[in-house]
Amino acid sequence: MDKGVHIVGAGISGLGSAHFLKKNGFSPIVYESESQPGGRAGYEKLNDGFFETGGKNFSESWTHFMEIANDLKINELDTQHHAFNIIMQGKLKTFRKKMGLTEVVNMMKDVGVIGSLQFKRMISYKLKHKDQLNFDEGKLIEIEKAYDHAPITEHFHKKLCKGPLRMFSIIMGGAEPEETYYSNLLHLLPFGVGSLRTFSNSIGNFFEVLAANHDVEFNTPVRKIVIEDNKVSGLMVERQGKQEFVAARHALITLPLHQIPNLIDLPEQVKQAIESVRYFPVALINAEYEADIFNEQCQSIMFDDSYHLGHCSANRSYKLNSVRFTIAGKKGREALQLSDEKLIDLAETEFSSVLPINSARVRYHVKRHMGGLCAYGAHHSKAKKVICDYVNSIQGLEIAGDYLEGHNMGACLSSAKKAVSNFVQA
Template sequence: MPNKIAVIGSGISGLSAAAYLAKSGNEVHVFEKNSTPGGRARQFHTNNGYTFDMGPSWYWMPDIIEDFFKDFGYNSNDFYELVRLNPQFEMIFADGKLSLPDSYEDMRLLFEKIESGGAKQLDRFMESAKYKYEIGMRDFVVKPCLSWFEFISLKIAKGALKLDLLSDYRSYVKKHFTNPKLIALMEFPVIFLGASPKNIPALYSLMNYGGYMLGTHYPIGGFYELVKAMKSVAEEQGVKFHFEANVDRIITVDNNATGISVNGEFIEFDSIVSSSDYHHTETLLDAKYRNYNEEYWESRTFAPSCLIYYLGFNHVIPNLKHHTLFFENDFDSHIATIYGDKKWPNEPLFYSCCPSKTDSSVAPQGHENVFLLMPLAIGIEDEEAIREKYLEEMVSRLERHTGTTDLLSKIDFKRSYCVSDFVSDYNAYKGNAYGLANTLKQTAVLKPSIKNSKLKNLYYTGQLTVPGPGVPPSIISGKIVAKEINKQTPSRYEKTI
């Protein structure tokens, strides 16, 4: 008879953990408070023909995502069509713009054109980034991080200096490039890690390799195609999904989590995996069983929240790429409002995604599907009037860049999403969107543990634990916790064969 395991939450890490646990012979049930799977990667449809991905839109590190499917005997193209974007994205500056081509040779030509010797420096940067990617993503981030002894291996020891763990990312980039546009281009990927480049280890140049070198992709139908595919794989392993099933309590007896209360009803389980917000999960326990107190969470550096607008335009917007980064204002000033002042920015940066440029299925013919995202401090007030003020600014800058006018009047669908929505939909601590920042003091063993220290059968997965924020790390996180559970409590089914 297999072990019966509950997974709380159907985000990327929950889907991953559930699939791997079920593959090992366990009986797995996933409980999701919302009506559809995916967590922050959900999708919604409008009555007038738009399809909006609600969260992730950058399909990077395709090899890591592919590894998930290969573990179950599939390829991603068994579920969806993946296209490479060219250009990968465009960056808008106060004095011009820069498009990153898909071809590496074209990338080298671009760097050389902007800065003499830039091509050779790009080669050096990417050669080192490739090494970090191969060691980091294949050896470093797959550890459960329950002890520093996990990292005592000849391979990691030999490569420790090359991993640049003690150098900060900004200094590392400036060793290679001097042109402000190239510096901004190379610093951009670490925004996903939730901290200023001054506070991120240079190890994370691996992001540049995983994105720029392996390409920026898009699944036709939207990023939600990945969620549907992962759910399908999990169901094929025998996973049972329960929607609109809010877990309101984790039930404990002595040092065991004996089950969960779902919409007020007790269900018994042998083990529990929480893929929901770590802090929220802890509130489902009596204080004496929590790994961390409120002071701990207050002392953490969180990645940003964000203001998102999902917009439908009854007008084709010219000169707009699939991904566009609006960097006309000072990057550090915006970062300071997130981590220092914790207030709304005066001169914000923002990001635009227009998937209808690539995918005709996400908007009616002759219309555009546009997703605007502006990073924000967590825990700030986000009433509708403030949201609207920033919408007007972002659309104004969109007009300037694309040479269009009066775009606000061409909106035929509008929905905003901000700090308070992250709290209500995902129980996100202070409305964070991307988990904990990947600073050196919050890396590996220094992240919240995947195991509850007082309850031997409660585990945590997702962006607030190892390896950190992002879709590929969340997939890895689910696999890590499944492997740890199977190691600690092998399936009773496995014991009999």
């Protein structure tokens, strides 16, 4: 059996796939168009560490993610913030992640009795059926049928949508509540996964160690997956500005979904399914200041839709002089074309209206994710089936990514595991 697998993309799905394939006796090679690994969970390397420019949080309940971390012997972890701070009706409201009676009463005041009851039922449903909430079968299909004719703003209390639900839709997919469907929200809600963690030495170190264990060609974009008689026969790879044909029987695409049509000539039905899956652009700004900006009581802020800012947090709970500004949502997208300097000026001005920045900025870095965060779409199960049915019809082709099992790194690795299992069983 041919043990070679050619992987497109060195993000978490691509490098995770390489890791699992290697453990199963395969010889993966990874092609990455950028000069370093990580994708949208990437980083900017500094003289004294890293700026994390994308996803960095994970749960110890993500078994596939922790398997890789343990294999790499990267096990120094930090805990995340203990509370949500949300701007609601012009005021900063605090909700502890482990809510007590005081928080429940305050929420009822802020989002109303109806909104509070709706939120409670939502969380209870998520916790009760979390193992059945997938886009292949089970409860989520029922939710699609009942709710996906309209976004969540048509089903839930206005104050609930503008407050807690917007926090999740913005953080998880860069989407406004009116752009979010209940099936998407239930699938992505982080309840029942345990406390979130980060690596003490940054996600950048994790990716660099992971990539060093595999054959990765950086600055090497794949231009086409060559398919003949419904079989993978090779790849068109660009090396130093020249395209070369690389013979291959197995190819695994781990790029964002909207990039797949650039690699394969697809049937119209598959193109339409791909177009139904939305990706919303965001920008992430890392900044460090001479003195602390956050404090023990407030280490993250979720802004409302009157701001260009979506969410801001301390890079670590013990680095209160660091701020990660996220520009997201409808209003945020309007600002993404600004220069780096104007963008951080805008972010600091809006942030200071809530929590003053009384310290000089030391350094900063702006990363625009114009390809966006995956926010799924209405009746996503139908789109996923069309896409997967096509992939299954091509011998030697597999896919993995944020549009299959969920948007986070753990879910990306679940899709990678499935792809690897298919190669093993072929």
